[in-house]
Amino acid sequence: MPLSRLCAENRLRPVLIVDEAHHLRTELLEDLRLLTNYAMDSENRLTVVLVGHPELRRRMSMAALDALAQRSVVRAHVRGLARDEMGPYLAHRLRLAGTEVPLFEPPPSRQREGSPRARHDRA
Secondary structure: OHHHHHHHHHOOOOEEEEOOHHHOOHHHHHHHHHHHHOOOOOOOOOEEEEOOOHHHHHHHOOHHHHHHHHOOOOOOOOOOEOHHHHHHHHHHHHHHOOOOOOOOOOOHHHOOOEOHHHHHHHO
8 A cells, every 4th residue: 555655664653633533423433443453463554543522531431432442542631721820821822823912801810710622712
């Protein structure tokens, strides 16, 4: 296969990143597992990164996804931002967007806690 040869010659490993993976049907998650089986006798040719809500972790513990869960090397949970982290986070995001103008009243440190995605969407 051309992809296999390209990866071998250049010492590359393809990575498939699936965001919002908690929305995937069980059958599709099983298909992803089968992709990781490709050429497993020689070497692992594909790394799959599943990113999703806590529901994904619960689904991975289901018997139907046991084979996929066994191949899971790293599992991580990103917590929401604390109140004192909110102001610096939003200031950083605003700087990246090209402004230093304070856009929020009350200041972000007085707003409630929450996930970075929820706060980013508000900005």
